Amino acid sequence: xxxxxxxxxxxxxxxxxxxxxxxxxxxxxxxxxxxxxxxxxxxxxxxxxxxxxxxxxxxxxxxxxxxxxxxxxxxxxxxxxxxxxxxxxxxxxxxxxxxxxxxxxxxxxxxxxxxxxxxxxxxxxxxxxxxxxxxxxxxxxxxxxxxxxxxxxxxxxxxxxxxxxxxxxxxxxxxxxxxxxxxxxxxxxxxxxxxxxxxxxxxxxxxxxxxxxxxxxxxxxxxxxxxxxxxxxxxxxxxxxxxxxxxxxxxxxxxxxxxxxxxxxxxxxxxxxxxxxxxxxxxxxxxxxxxxxxxxxxxxxxxxxxxxxxxxxxxxxxxxxxxxxxxxxxxxxxxxxxxxxxxxxxxxxxxxxxxxxxxxxxxxxxxxxxxxxxxxxxxxxxxxxxxxxxxxxxxxxxxxxxxxxxxxxxxxxxxxxxxxxxxx
Numbered sequence: 363x364x365x366x367x368x369x370x371x372x373x374x375x376x377x378x379x380x381x382x383x384x385x386x387x388x389x390x391x392x393x394x395x396x397x398x399x400x401x402x403x404x405x406x407x408x409x410x411x412x413x414x415x416x417x418x419x420x421x422x423x424x425x426x427x428x429x430x431x432x433x434x435x436x437x438x439x440x441x442x443x444x445x446x447x448x449x450x451x452x453x454x455x456x457x458x459x460x461x462x463x464x465x466x467x468x469x470x471x472x473x474x475x476x477x478x479x480x481x482x483x484x485x486x487x488x489x490x491x492x493x494x495x496x497x498x499x500x501x502x503x504x505x506x507x508x509x510x511x512x513x514x515x516x517x518x519x520x521x522x523x524x525x526x527x528x529x530x531x532x533x534x535x536x537x538x539x540x541x542x543x544x545x546x547x548x549x550x551x552x553x554x555x556x557x558x559x560x561x562x563x564x565x566x567x568x569x570x571x572x573x574x575x576x577x578x579x580x581x582x583x584x585x586x587x588x589x590x591x592x593x594x595x596x597x598x599x600x601x602x603x604x605x606x607x608x609x610x611x612x613x614x615x616x617x618x619x620x621x622x623x624x625x626x627x628x629x630x631x632x633x634x635x636x637x638x639x640x641x642x643x644x645x646x647x648x649x650x651x652x653x654x655x656x657x658x659x660x661x662x663x664x665x666x667x668x669x670x671x672x673x674x675x676x677x678x679x680x681x682x683x684x685x686x687x688x689x690x691x692x693x694x695x696x697x698x699x700x701x702x703x704x705x706x707x708x709x710x711x712x713x714x715x716x717x718x719x720x721x722x723x724x725x726x727x728x729x730x731x732x733x734x735x736x737x738x739x740x741x742x743x744x745x746x747x748x749x750x751x752x753x754x755x756x757x758x759x760x761x762x763x764x765x766x767x768x769x770x771x772x773x774x775x776x777x778x779x780x781x782x783x784x785x786x
């Protein structure tokens with residue numbers, strides 16, 4: 363793709379990166395076939411190719427984002443399916459990230475949109491605050507039916523209430539904890555405990571720690587670590603994302619690996635080297651990114667089950683952040699098969715379930731359509747349980763008659779741990 367940035371514009375390192383990405387695109391359109399929003403809406407501007415044209419025009423002309431550009435870029439899930447498909451290697455992730463920052467800095471959103479984004483940014487990265495919000499949402503769930511009509515605010519509020527669980531699990535705060543194996547320590551890792559995960563499904567962290575300990579791995583959740591920054595990063599809040607990254611990079615020194623059991627977080631942590639490339643912590647950030655592993659990657663060479671095959675069919679849902687963002691595709695399925703499960707996969711497994719961080723709140727209609735499509739293809743395989751490696755996906759797909767369980771909970775069960783809740 364030909365670009366027309368001025369020499370002065372190209373002095374900006376962010377614009378220089380965007381220019382390089384844009385020039386990689388050859389307009390082939392292969393990305394449209396695997397883009398969830400284009401498949402759902404059929405609008406060229408809701409495809410990666412269409413958004414690339416919008417971003418190019420906005421950045422080249424060095425102007426504020428327009429309402430049209432915001433509409434279509436906001437509809438992007440950042441699922442990165444287009445990057446898996448693209449034969450030219452277009453780095454769409456960093457381009458759309460740059461566009462979101464530009465929108466945040468130049469576009470005046472409607473008041474209620476700004477208010478909701480501010481609430482989410484101040485609540486979701488903090489487990490205690492999120493837990494309090496979920497408790498309030500439980501009180502509001504019976505009244506969700508009163509929020510009728512096409513009003514955008516009502517739709518988003520309905521989505522928030524629908525996503526809130528009927529019962530809250532016990533509170534979890536792992537910050538500053540050290541979990542040693544019973545025998546010899548073979549490795550020492552830092553665990554990213556997650557934000558929503560600690561509030562919604564603390565059993566995932568407990569299963570991760572228990573399984574790693576059983577395999578001789580010491581697990582530490584450093585007190586100085588916190589949210590990975592993904593939530594604010596995808597909102598275009600660049601400085602807040604950098605602050606979160608710096609905090610974690612400082613806390614995760616001197617470990618053999620950083621283990622992440624929430625793939626949406628893992629994609630961002632593996633990108634810390636890029637995010638902080640101009641920062642004083644650039645070298646340290648690059649080292650953290652290099653030694654970050656999804657839990658399935660880390661377990662692949664050390665996992666051993668101790669129980670006989672359970673006779674359970676698992677429909678494996680490949681989270682976009684894992685299969686497209688991190689290009690981890692085989693490890694989860696190999697581990698589940700090694701544990702004795704029968705693994706089936708849905709048709710169009712490359713398409714997003716509609717979770718995508720806060721997407722199922724901010725774009726509830728598109729998210730609901732993607733959820734229904736994904737559940738239909740998963741349930742067509744007649745599974746006993748649906749497994750994934752991301753809390754967002756598990757929450758999005760829950761409540762439709764088939765249990766949703768994190769992969770690590772199944773692996774822990776087959777290695778001597780408790781049977782996952784909801785499978786009894």
